[in-house]
Amino acid sequence: RFADVAQAPPDPILGVSEAFRASTNPNKLNLGVGAYRDEDLKPVVLNVVKKAEGNIFSRNENKEYLSIEGLEGFRRATVDLLLGQGHPAIQEGRVAAIQSLSGTGSLRVGAAFIARFLKGATVYISNPTWGNHRNIFGDEGVEWKHYRYFDAATVGLDFKGLTEDLTAAPPGSVVLLHGCAHNPTGVDPTPEQWAAIADLCKERNLLPFFDVAYQGFATGDLDKDAFAPRLFVERGLEILVSQSYSKNLGLYGERVGALVMVVQDKESATRCLSQLKRLARALYSNPPTHGAKIAAEVVNNKELFDEWKVEMRGMAGRIERVRGELQAALEAKCPQKDWSFITRQIGMFSFTGLSPAQVDNMTNKHAVYMTRDGRISLAGLNSAKVEYLADAIVDSVRN
């Protein structure tokens, strides 16, 4: 019965971590997965998370099911974090938010909503994008197409290509946009370009679906990093948003996130939430409690919230520092090439432009583990390893 089941390919990102673990090379370096590491390259549990957990444990709460839409305090907190406390859309009651299984699960609920209520709509995803986007929409039977995004020649945004592709998209299509710190390129639209994209969505009747997985990691400031979705709402657009606390609160394994819909009026919000609950019920019934309590505790407690902002800036700052160091090391070792893209790119990643063959050289010869699209996670780099990495890159580009 099961003998004919074919082997599934490994995840192109998480598979890198498996290969890294299997390597016995003492110099091995894991720049594959986008997960924050400290200067000793160890995973981090934020101080505010430990404090929040202390508060939660001291209240000796039960482990009852949450309601399908999730923890009330978390739902409020996550919308506040996205739109800013007291935002008119919140006061008008036209925001529907369902706690879901981190960014991935929230995207999947969004995909299920699209499949059921926007039948036939195509989702436009950037080329390139986070690999799982294709699976998430594809597995829900939602058709997806690429829009142009990255221009290898300028190592920047192909704004002309993006505009052309979205202009050609049929009205009613969905456009998946990375809220900030685009994965994998580290290239975001400028504020003016965001405004133009918003106008285009409005003119062409496209539905923006923001994937917000790195709020805090673009500028180190949670509010500034919510610029794009807030701008779209300000311009009168209805939006879908998936939010993840994996990176900014370091809650990876707790699976904390939400799907948020900002719609035109309160009645629509009520009905949309009822349908999101209907979808979630069949997918996983109700979301996990612990991580949501942590996020709610941090965002809703002024003291912890302020401390989180400091820790957030610390993480973003460490990544920015190693970016600068890597660029300087490459400029010293290989001055004939322009390496300025490394500090122009933002967020956790650098899109190096290394070809698959060069990536193989990085991994096979130097034990630098990274994805085959040439992306490196700077969250997995420290000062001590900068020289080693720069030597490996220079050796690989010369090959």
Ligand code: PLP
């Ligand atoms: N979207 C993007 C762009 C990501 O990089 C990630 C990975 O963190 C996710 C969504 C979802 O991650 P998670 O399911 O851990 O929130």
Ligand code: TYF
């Ligand atoms: O792009 C990354 O590295 C992160 C982590 O299936 C991740 O988004 C990677 C793959 C995956 C889930 C999370």
